[in-house]
Amino acid sequence: MSVMRALDRKLLRDLSGMKGQMTAIALVMACGLSMMIMARGLVVSLEETERRYYGTSRFADVFCELKRAPLSLESSLAALPGVAAAETRARGVLTLDIPGMREPVDGMIFSLPEDRPQRLNLLHLKAGRLPAPGSRDEIAVSSGFAGAHGFVPGDELAGTVYGVRRRFRITGIAMSPEFIYETRAGEMLPDPRRFGVFWMNSGELSRALGLEGAFNSLSVRLSPGADGDETKAGIDRLLEPYGGLTAYDRGDHPSAKLMRDEIRQLKGFSVAFPAVFLAVAAFMTSAALTRLVKLQRQQIAQLKAFGYSPFSVGAHFLKFALVPAVAATLLSLTFGMWAGRAFVSLYHRFFQLPYLEFIPDWGALAAGIAATAAAVVLGVLSAVRRAASLPPAEAMRPEPPADFSPSRLEKMGIHRLVPPSFRMALRNLERRPWQAFFTALGLSLAAAIPVLPGAMADGVDYLMEFQWSLAQRQDATAALLEPGGPDAFSSLERLPGxxxxxxxxxxxxxxxxxxxxxxxxxxxxxxxxxxxxxxxxxxxxxxxxxxxxxxxxxxxxxxxxxxxxxxxxxxxxxxxxxxxxxxxxxxxxxxxxxxxxxxxxxxxxxxxxxxxxxxxxxxDSLRWNDFLAEVKKTPRIASVGSTAAVLENFRRTTAEMMGMSQAVYYVFSIIVSFGVIYNGARIALSERGRDLATLRVLGFTKREVSGILVLELALLTLAAVGPGLVLGRWLTEAVMESAGSETMRFPVIITGRTYVMAAVTVLFSSLFSFAVVTRRIASLDLLGVLKSGE
Amino acid sequence: MENREFFPGRESGEGRTGTPLFRASSITKIYHQGTQTEVRALDGVDLELFDGELAVLLGASGSGKSTLLNILGGLDIPTGGRLFYREDELTGADEDLLTAFRRDSVGFVFQFYNLIPSLTARENVALVTEIAPDPMTPEEALELVGLEDRMDHFPSQLSGGQQQRVAIARAIAKRPEVLLCDEPTGALDVTTGITVLEAVEKVNRELGTLAVVITHNAAIASMADRVIFLSGGKITSIRGNERRMPARSLSW
The missing domain is CATH 2.40.40 (Barwin-like endoglucanases)
Structure with a gap:
């Protein structure tokens, strides 16, 4: 019948008396572990997808654009040292006429070989097929663009290539490893409604671009172990007479770089955030267990008197720490996997990947749990060791009254100004400075975390104002196909509106x-x-x-x-x-x-x-349509970017991208501040239970007694908010710094509103946890407390 | 208002006259332990306690004396019977009323002192004087128990007897009408115990406070005006002392 050892049964019963605290600890731990499961999983998933996709699609290692070189140069390029495969192609711009679209739509168009399969940057077809060899109007379109407009194979498109209007029939929806991040060069966010990538047969496209028998874009795959720099230098040398720009590798490839940036950021997150949360959780556990060990001093003595070894007594208390760790693991598996999958579907919206599945990183999870367990054990060890090493007879006597002295603030004369209840609070805090410090640290952290999502929104607002209202005040940017003389400029000046x-x-x-x-x-x-x-x-x-x-x-x-x-x-x-x-x-x-x-x-x-x-x-906004109509009829204009459209896309896309992270940060900060305060309050209640019950006996009302307990915690909370907001600023700076790249940077702008929101988040969750603890004061045992020394 | 029919034990006044502060009639207290067993801690107690007297409740452990004291002090609610404090009925009073009663009218002294360790002697007393309508100063109260030179000591810096005297000062500083002491010398040696009892005696005499002292120590009984013997949850007898012995002369 009794499979469970008596000591373990004691463990379970004691735990059920600490349900609230254990839940709080498990929740904070779960925040850290969830973040770790999510971020590490995303890192592993993205890296795995990147590796597989780049491999199977034969994504090139080196790229170079040029003005025009004869196809005969291909054999010399292929013969360069380190080149495993070289692919030449034609590359141009395409402007599209899409019914119902007010803004201009454009894209890049690439040639596909007709006489052989692609050698490099193989397209992944989501639907349909590639243009049939020999066809003149067939086109494959990128999946982001097709998705944004609802295009399917069979649909028709009208557009202009190199000044010539033509009609295309869509044969397939494709993805390319070169356009995982489907953005126009120089823009920071994908805007699939206004920009797409297209592929058509090389014969027809070369003709349209005036590149018959020639190419203007080169991709190269390096042989294993090749010196990329040497190959790049060789390419530069060969292409220089043909208007070659500079050969670059994946490190400078816009889409590949963005993937790398994303992975780099996630890696940072996957360590920094969990570390902070797990440290707070470890402290909370340690504080709760140290208190438990004190309360159970006499029980420990009895156990030892019965003959339990100090080791088994110690192990018994360490098991307490494992329970929230296990609960947190289960919780974070559920939430972390859910959040990871949610982010994966978010990635599918912004990254054009043929496959991306959430792959948990079990090794990192195990390491995270082990680190938490180790931190908790370290935190409890000294209390457990003290209790386990006391001779039983000594341990059975109650602990002597706690030593107190006037607090440092009082020595400065403040005591004349404050009532005894306030002095109690100050002295209690000063008597256990580390406990107070870590509680305040946890609360500071809770105040710091919501600063980040607030600052993200503030940064975006500022950036929009700065970039599009102060700096870029043009309504449109018209780019010419080829540089032109003064007449070209005056023709742009004369466009209607x-x-x-x-x-x-x-x-x-x-x-x-x-x-x-x-x-x-x-x-x-x-x-x-x-x-x-x-x-x-x-x-x-x-x-x-x-x-x-x-x-x-x-x-x-x-x-x-x-x-x-x-x-x-x-x-x-x-x-x-x-x-x-x-x-x-x-x-x-x-x-x-x-x-x-x-x-x-x-x-x-x-x-x-x-x-x-x-x-x-x-x-002139009233003449915008006339302006666009005229632009479309002007062959020498390659593209027209509309500032309003960019701004609108930026607003929408950042909101979508950041919305989920913001929600997660807010939830986490509420959990941390509630958990830390609640844990602190329960410990304070346990330590001060006897005093508070005495005060109730002396005629203090429940409200007054709660006030005394809450005062101590309120002092900590108030003391923690200010430093917390500063910490929030540092956190924001660190995150923005690590997230910043050449592609996109966020200014560290934090408005008063964000600070107020962060402070209010902590104060409200503190109030809530005060309310929960205050309810327990009502059930203080007034009689029991008078009958015994502690 | 006063209904004599409620007080069949009127004769238990045993020579006392004047208005009783407390009138208890047929007080019972039953504790349920588990579902089966019930413990009759008090079994029909009738008692009157008068202004200015010093009463000792004497009984063995488990006799019901603490339960009675707790009920008198508004810390516990009787299962049956009625209890009046002056004109006010305490039986059936709600939590808020009992809190106000304790706050305004009762001073408590406990076996384990129950001082707040983070407050000095003076501050422990001030804690109470700050919420009382007409208190003495903490200094006056501490002087009354002979601790004028220990006012800024923390409990951990005081001996057991000194701590108990701080507790008495704390209890009487608000000038309560009733001082309830639950085994005030229980954790003390004889000499220290006597200093504590002297303090109780002094307060009773100088302030005219009704003092009720619980003890299982028969030697203490001789300092009382009346000794109330409890056994098995019943008052077995009440004895009036011809002459109160000064606490100083006691020994055990």
């Missing part, structure tokens, strides 16, 4: 400083741009110096350049000049990194006069 126009000239360059090199474009702008303004950190306008470069702060950081430093710019267009210039200043921006130069200085460098690559336009 255009109120003002500002030219820009963009040229691809490679910047070199020391051993660092960076592929980018230099954008030439008027000295004091009015539409696409350059701003410093404080939002002040920067005017471009007559010579030298101005670049994004982030890029200057990456290249370790300060204003005044020299930098070499290798232009990859026209006569390809190489110049030595200086960094004159930096601009604050949050999306991508950019390099600017005064437009005439740039033209001089190129040996041109009055050339433009496009223009920033302010357009």
């Amino acid at each position: 255009v109120l003002s126009a500002e030219p820009f000239r963009a040229v691809p360059v490679v910047l070199r400083t020391g051993h660092r090199k960076w592929r980018t474009a230099v954008t030439g702008l008027p000295r004091n741009p009015e539409l696409n303004r350059l701003l410093d950190r404080d939002g002040r306008e920067i005017s471009l110096p007559p010579a030298g470069l101005v670049m994004s702060e982030k890029l200057a950081d990456i290249l370790e350049l300060s204003p005044g430093d020299g930098v070499t710019a290798e232009v990859r267009e026209g006569r390809r000049p190489v110049v030595r210039t200086v960094l004159s200043g930096t601009v604050s921006d949050y999306a991508g990194v950019a390099v600017y130069m005064e437009i005439d200085a740039l033209r001089k460098l190129l040996g041109e006069q009055g050339t433009v690559s496009g223009a920033y336009l302010a357009v």
Whole structure:
């Protein structure tokens, strides 16, 4: 009948008396473990998917764009050292006419070989088939774009390629390892309604782009163990006469880089957050168990008197710590897996992956649990050891009255100002400074956590204001297919509805400083741009110096350049000049990194006069449709970006992407503050139960007695909120810093509202846990307390 | 208001006159232990206690004396019978009323002192004076029990007898009409116990407070005006002392 040992039965009964505390501890632990299961699982899942997808689709290792090279060059490229396979193709831009779309829609179009299968970057078909060899109007479209518009194979599309309007029939919906993150170059978020990727037969596309017998895009797969740098240098050398830009590897590939960034961020999260939560949980367990050991001093003595060894007594108490750990594991398995799967489906919305399944990282979970268990055991060990080592006779006597002395604050004279109940609270806190410290730390953390989601929203608001209301004030950006002369600019100026126009000239360059090199474009702008303004950190306008470069702060950081430093710019267009210039200043921006130069200085460098690559336009909103209609009829305009559409997409996408994380952070911070306060209150109630019961006997009302208990915790809570908000700011800075990349950076902006929200979150969950504990004061045993010494 | 029919044990006044502070009639208290057993802690107690007297409740452990004291002090509710404090009926009073009764009218002294360890002697007393309508100062109260030079000591810095005297000061500082002491010397040696009893005696004499002292120590009985003997939850007899012995002269 009795399978369970008596000591274990005692364990169960004691535990049932500590249900609330054990639940609180298990919940906080579960927060940490869930976060770990979720983030580690996502890391493993993304890495596994990346590895498998890049492998099976033969994703290239090195990429290079160029102006135009004959296909005959292919054999020389394939013969370069380290090249396992080379694929040449035609690459162009496509503007689309989609009925009902007010904003312009465009995309990139790539050729597919007709006489053989693709060698590299194999498409993964979600539906339909690839264009049939020889077909002239068949097209495969990217899955993000097709999904956003509801296109299916068989649908028709009208668009313009290289100034020629044509109709296409969709044969298939495809995914490419090159466009896991399906964004227009230089934009930070996918906007599948306005941008897509397309593939069609090479014969037809080459004809349309004027690239018959030639190619303008190269992908290379390296042989195992090859020196990528050597291969890249060989490619650059071979392609230089053909307007080659610079060969780059996956590390610089926009989509691949974004995947890497995401994985890197998740890795950071998967360690930092769980560590903090598990540390708080370990402290909570340790505080609760240390108290339990004290309460059970006499029972321990009896057990030892019966002949139980100190070891088995110690082990008995350590088992208490294991119960919440096991409960937390079960809880976090459920919640962590659920959250992980929810994030996976979120990823499916933003990442075009043929497969991504949530794969839990059991090893990391085991390590997390082991670390928590170890922390808890360490926390309880000293109390258990003390109790287990007391001689039984001594342990059976009650503990002597606790020693107290006036608190430090009182020594400064504060005691004359405060009532005894307040002094009780202060002295209790000072008597156990570590307990007070860790409780306050837990509460600070609870106040810090909701600052992050608030700051995310604040950052997005600020960024939108800064980027699209202060800096980029153009309504549209028109890019020309090929750079044009002064007449090209005036034709843009004369488009219907255009109120003002500002030219820009963009040229691809490679910047070199020391051993660092960076592929980018230099954008030439008027000295004091009015539409696409350059701003410093404080939002002040920067005017471009007559010579030298101005670049994004982030890029200057990456290249370790300060204003005044020299930098070499290798232009990859026209006569390809190489110049030595200086960094004159930096601009604050949050999306991508950019390099600017005064437009005439740039033209001089190129040996041109009055050339433009496009223009920033302010357009009369009443004439927007006329403007767009005219743009579509103008073959030399490659694309028109609408600022309003970008802004709208940004708003919608960030809300979707951050919504879930924000909810998770809020829930976690409520759990932590409730758990920490509740645990602290239960321990305080247990330690002070006798005092509080005495006060009730002396005629204090329940409310007054609760007040005394709550005061102590309220002091801690209030003391913790301020540092907590500061901690929240650090946390935000750390997260933003780790999340920041060349593609996207978030400013650390925290509004008063966010701080207030965070403080209110903690105060409310504290109040709630006060209310729960206060109810227990009603059931204090007034008679029992008078009958015994503690 | 007073209905004599409720007080068949009127004669138990045993020579006392004046208005009783407490009038208890047929008080019973039954504790249920488990579902089967019930313990009759009090079994029909009739008793009157008068203003200014010092009464000792004498009985062995389990005789029901603590239960009676707890009921008198508003800490426990009788199962049957009626209890009046002056004109107010305490039986059937709600929690708030009992709290107010304890707060305004009763001072308690316990065997284990029950001082708040985080407060000094002065502050332990102040805790009570701050919520009382017409208290003496903590200093006055501590002086009354002879602890004027220990006022800023914490309980852990005081001897058992000193702690108990702080408890008495705390109990009387609000000038209660009743001082209820539950085995006040139970945890003390003779000499210390006597100093504590002296304090009780002094308060009773100087402030005219009704003092009820519970003890199982028969030697203490001689300091009382009346000795109430309890056994098996019943009052077996009440004895009036011709002459109160000063606490100082006691020994056990």
